[in-house]
Amino acid sequence: MRIHALELEAFGPFPDRVALDLDALSADGVFLIAGPTGAGKTTLLDAICFGLYGRVPGARNDAQALRSQFADPAARTAVTVEFSARGRRYRVERSPAYERPAKRGGGTTLQRASAQLWVCEDEQWAGRARTMAEVSDIVYDAVGLSAEQFTKIIMLPQGDFAAFLRADPQEREPILERLFGTERFATAARELGAAATRARGRIDNVSQERLRLIAQAAELAAAAGPVPPDMGERAPENPSAAAVDAALSVALTVAREDDETAQASARLAAADEDAARAGAEAIAERLRLRERVDRAG
Template sequence: MRILSISGQNIASLSDRFEIDFTAAPLNGAGLFAITGETGAGKSSILDAMCLALYGDAPRLATGASSDEVPDPSGDAIKAKDARAILRRGAVQGWAEVRFTAQDGNDYIARWQSRRARDKADGKLQNVARSLARASDQQVLAGQTTAVNEQIIALTGLTYEEFRRTVLLAQGDFDAFLRADTNERAGLLEKVTGTSLYRAVSTRVFERTEAARQAHDALALRRGEHRLLSDEEQAALAEENAPLGVQSRHLVDRIDDESVRL
């Protein structure tokens, strides 16, 4: 996949609407670029916005226990891992949007949005709205969280955890890939480098080689069950068959004679 743009508003420390377009100058011609700024300027919030739009989750939500709760201006407590906790304090709504090119070569737009009831700063947090649309005609392909997640995974070839550990290494999480076990790391590398095709080819070659070996072993076993006759045995068999051949020819002659008389 290829990220084309990231945009949003009221995500963590970012209050104003922002947009980073990688298809426009100067980023479209930059082979390498960096996101820099003072602590709290919103560098990580940009990455959070990207993950929210694509997967409805964000790296900063990975810390803490799933049962931890945080206070909310509405008076209710929400889970610390609730993505709505990223909504900027005092904001009545926030959103994140990512435009990307998928594995099928088409461009799509993934969007995440959170809002408060009655558009009040202390209103109760409403359910998150998510959508996935085709960029060419704005056709909405999915509008439910589960359906959006399934399509994002199918289009990118990566789950959120795989995306977080490979494409995105958030602050304080650079060792996530290194801490993965051998099998998991191998699978991630295949997806990132696109070498899963070679694994499939290798598996097919092994399977065909193993089938050919088993067929060869079976033929060798059958061959071992048969013994070739020695020269003496072949001569004795030929001598034994000679009279039978003469008798056979006599019988054929008699049958021909009988046929003529009839």
């Protein structure tokens, strides 16, 4: 943000119009506002705050105190601030509420507070807001600070800087985040945290599925035959894919060995049956031969 120009009329100790070209004053880099007590140094800073936010810091935020007591009764009290922020140039004009001479019947009447804002487009000023609420919203979006934050870190009142440094970290954090534009890092941290939570959920689901497979492998191995000692060990809380593969491999090995044993037993039983059949046939043949011999004798 950069303030280019300041105009004030019937504001504070200045009864007449005062215009400051801050670009010209800052041509050498920095400039100093100096003068005796009561000359209006603080009023210039108050005018900047009032022009932007419609208020000034501390107890001075009083409409009666904002209007110059030395101004002509018919003079209009107003402040105009021209500034640039986020690549755009703005002009905002504000007027506080104050008593002015009535146009009819004598006496005074209340001049209501007002605000207007223009944006420079193609080197022309285009009106963008005519209510105080609209102007405040645009200024906040452009500057990135509320009135309270602006007066704490930009227009810091005398003696308040130490109080800001001693403030609670939770109070300073949002101000410094907006000042240095670190909200994007907080947003990224929140998004990464949410992604990590989702990833942990998926990992938990995979772990549960792996534990189920390991338990099924142990049941299959137990049903097939004696369980190897390492199958009886409790599976880790978050088993790896390798652990699942190992459990399934053991279960398959046990099942395969049991199947091979069953097949061997079946083959042996079949062989015994063939041998018994062959023995029976040999005995029957001997009996038939003996009968033929007996008949021949």
